[in-house]
Amino acid sequence: MQFHHFTRLAFVFLSALALALEPAQSADTAKRPRVALVIGNSRYETAVGPLRNTVNDAKAMGKALSNLGFTVIEKHNVTRDELMTALLQFRARLSGAEVGLFYFAGHGISVAGSNYLLPIKSGYNPGEATGADLRLLAETKLFNAEQAVAEMNSSGVSCNLVILDACRSTPVTRNPATRDAISAGGLVEMNPPAGSLVAFATDAGHAAADGAGVNGLYTEELIKNLLTPGLTIEQVFKRTRAGVMERSSGAQIPAEYSRLVGDDIFLAGRKPPEPAEPSALKALLVPIPALTDISKLAATGKTKECLEALQYYARVHGAGSYSAAPLATLLDQVKQRLADPKSAAQNADQSLEDCTHILSVLSACLPPNDIHQTTLQAKAYNRQGDALLLLNQPDEALTALNSAAGLDPGDGYILYNRGRAYLALDRKDEAKADFTAASGPRFKKSGARKLAREALAAMK
Numbered sequence: 024m025q026f027h028h029f030t031r032l033a034f035v036f037l038s039a040l041a042l043a044l045e046p047a048q049s050a051d052t053a054k055r056p057r058v059a060l061v062i063g064n065s066r067y068e069t070a071v072g073p074l075r076n077t078v079n080d081a082k083a084m085g086k087a088l089s090n091l092g093f094t095v096i097e098k099h100n101v102t103r104d105e106l107m108t109a110l111l112q113f114r115a116r117l118s119g120a121e122v123g124l125f126y127f128a129g130h131g132i133s134v135a136g137s138n139y140l141l142p143i144k145s146g147y148n149p150g151e152a153t154g155a156d157l158r159l160l161a162e163t164k165l166f167n168a169e170q171a172v173a174e175m176n177s178s179g180v181s182c183n184l185v186i187l188d189a190c191r192s193t194p195v196t197r198n199p200a201t202r203d204a205i206s207a208g209g210l211v212e213m214n215p216p217a218g219s220l221v222a223f224a225t226d227a228g229h230a231a232a233d234g235a236g237v238n239g240l241y242t243e244e245l246i247k248n249l250l251t252p253g254l255t256i257e258q259v260f261k262r263t264r265a266g267v268m269e270r271s272s273g274a275q276i277p278a279e280y281s282r283l284v285g286d287d288i289f290l291a292g293r294k295p296p297e298p299a300e301p302s303a304l305k306a307l308l309v310p311i312p313a314l315t316d317i318s319k320l321a322a323t324g325k326t327k328e329c330l331e332a333l334q335y336y337a338r339v340h341g342a343g344s345y346s347a348a349p350l351a352t353l354l355d356q357v358k359q360r361l362a363d364p365k366s367a368a369q370n371a372d373q374s375l376e377d378c379t380h381i382l383s384v385l386s387a388c389l390p391p392n393d394i395h396q397t398t399l400q401a402k403a404y405n406r407q408g409d410a411l412l413l414l415n416q417p418d419e420a421l422t423a424l425n426s427a428a429g430l431d432p433g434d435g436y437i438l439y440n441r442g443r444a445y446l447a448l449d450r451k452d453e454a455k456a457d458f459t460a461a462s463g464p465r466f467k468k469s470g471a472r473k474l475a476r477e478a479l480a481a482m483k
Contacts, residue, residue, distance in 0.1 A: 055121035055181075057093040060113035060171075061085045064129030064143055065422065066100045071141060072193045075426045077128035080188060080242040084126050087246045091290050093124065103142040106166050110174060117178035122288065124184040125171045128242065131189030132165075133211040134158060139165035140189055147195060168213070168221075176216045182288055183219040184256070188242050213280050220281040222260055224267075227278060237382045237400075241267055241277055253294025255287040270391075312336055314345055321349035324356055326377045330384050337388045346388035347395035353381060354399065357406045361413070371413035378407035401431035408440055417447035435461040435471030442478060455482060 063081025065074045078099045085097040094116060098109050117123045130141040135158040141147065147164040149157055161167075168187060175183040187210065212227045224241035238246075244266040248259045264277045312332040320329035330353075333346055357377050360370040382403045389396045404427035411420035424441040431437060442457030461475035 055119060056116075057088075057091070057122040057124070058113065058116045058120045059085075059088045059093040059095045059124040059126065060109060061088065061095055061097045061126045062101060062106065062109070062129070062140075063097075063099050064101060064127075064141065066143055067130060067141065067193075068144065070148065071130060071145075071195055073425065074129065075429055076237065076239045076242075077188070078422065079237050080128040080239050081126070083238055083246055084128075084242060087249055088124065088126075091249065093122075100143050102144050103164070103166060106140075106142050110171065114174045114178060117175065117180050120178075120180045122182045122184065122290070123175045123178065123180040124186065125175065126186045126188070127168075128188040128239065130193045130195075131168070131187060131210055132161075132193065132195065134161040134165075136211055137161070138168040138187070138210045138213065140168055140187070141165055141193070141195075149195060168210075172213070172215055172219060172221065176219060181218060181285060182256070182283060183215075185215070185219065185221045186245070187222065188224040188239055212278075215280055215282050217282050218284055220256065220260070220279055220283050222277065222279045224275070224277055226276045237386060240270055240275065243386075244270070250291050252291045253289065254291065255289060256283065257281065257287075259290065317349050318352075321352040326353050326356075326380065329353060330380055333388050334384050342388055342390045342393075344389070344393055344395065346385075347393065347399065350381060350385065350388070350399050351395070351402075353377065354402045354406060357410075358402075361406060361409050368413050371410045375407060375410035375414065378403045378410065382407070397430050401427045401434060401437065404430065405434070405437045405440060408444065412440070412443055412447065415447075417444050420444045421448065433465075435475065439471050439475045439478065442475065446478075446482075451482065455479065458482070 061081050061084050063078040063084075065077040067073045081097060081099060085095045088095050096109055096113055096116075098105065101109065113123075113125070127140050132139055132141065135154075137158075139161050142165065145164045147160065149160065152160055168185070172183070172185055175185070189210065210223055210227055213221045215221045224239070241263070245259070245263045247266070248254060248262045251259075251262075254262065260277070260279045260281075264279075267275050267277050312335065314336070317329060317332045317336065320332060329349055333349060337343070337346065357374045360374050361367050363370075382400065385396065385400055385403070389399070404423045408420040408424035408427060411417070411423060421441065421444040424437060424444055427434070427437045428441055438457045438461035442454045442461065445451070445454035445457060458475045458478045462472050462479060464472075
């Protein structure tokens with residue numbers, strides 16, 4: 024029997040097992056609702072510094088929380104007014120909830136002992152302001168994180184969680200190496216009220232990287248533990264801290280400030296008991312695929328089956344360079360579909376889905392330091408952006424292409440596609456700059472130079 028038949032059998036079995044366990048896990052959560060507000064800001068102005076992974080982080084967090092039974096209000100790239108409106112919507116739904124959760128991925132700074140989250144288009148520029156003037160500027164242009172804590176606390180929720188993945192560096196801190204407008208850098212410690220926990224992606228006074236993969240390191244580890252049955256909320260954050268510290272070699276240490284009270288809450292349910300007859304399950308286990316089978320699935324364009332097999336192989340043997348060849352084959356097939364003028368538009372949805380799926384498994388199948396990691400990510404983002412342009416979604420395309428350009432600034436095709444996105448958004452100066460750069464001699468790909476020159480000629 025072919026491997027993908029086994030994967031379908033396993034999927035059916037695991038789905039049945041999950042349904043069998045669902046009543047026991049949902050009994051704890053059926054009594055009272057869970058509500059979450061998830062914000063991801065990435066499209067910051069140049070003076071603040073755009074971010075690559077924060078919207079991806081918010082999307083991943085929103086999906087995870089939905090799977091945990093949360094009613095999720097999810098917003099991307101919000102202004103201060105939009106953030107305040109979302110907070111009011113969130114506040115209105117908190118009454119009687121078991122758990123309220125506020126998650127923010129983006130820039131954050133501390134000013135005069137308080138932590139502020141940066142909306143997009145805030146106009147915040149500390150300049151030479153000091154003391155009371157600086158505090159007033161922050162209060163009128165930014166969002167005070169204490170306000171989210173206060174709104175949640177006043178709603179009577181039993182358990183309030185505030186998660187700030189907001190420790191990335193920004194120039195408005197005056198020191199490019201830190202995030203703090205007036206001190207050594209990072210957010211400052213918070214003292215939440217009883218029944219609340221505030222979590223930082225890294226310790227107070229420190230900055231965290233945006234991350235080289237699809238998601239930031241902290242959010243990736245946090246989601247993994249949130250979805251693990253049998254962990255209390257406190258255990259979720261402890262395990263997240265341990266995972267981040269291990270993967271960053273101690274450079275990033277998440278922190279929590281907790282005053283939770285009452286009974287333990289298991290967000291993913293209590294751990295189910297071990298089956299009485301484990302030998303009965305062994306007969307249904309999926310055989311480990313051979314690398315030759317994975318390569319055949321890639322070569323024949325069976326993207327879903329190939330990625331499922333690759334992920335399973337990586338779970339058993341660990342991530343490795345063996346993943347690079349089948350992933351490259353799948354991306355080449357997407358490229359061919361998008362390059363065919365007769366069918367590119369018809370295949371855009373499938374191409375977008377394939378690129379998104381490839382990006383979601385890359386970090387699990389390839390080691391972080393693998394030489395193919397960055398190149399394959401850049402190609403996937405580039406083709407994702409190309410597909411989004413065909414689907415008339417230039418804003419989303421620009422986000423993907425900015426990610427691609429950040430990973431591989433020497434690829435002329437990426438700059439050419441980003442120029443197309445700028446042009447679709449009527450940002451002609453930025454489009455012209457990208458087309459001009461892509462048509463220059465420093466790029467080796469003559470096809471990209473030709474396309475860029477044609478685009479420049481069409482703009483005249």
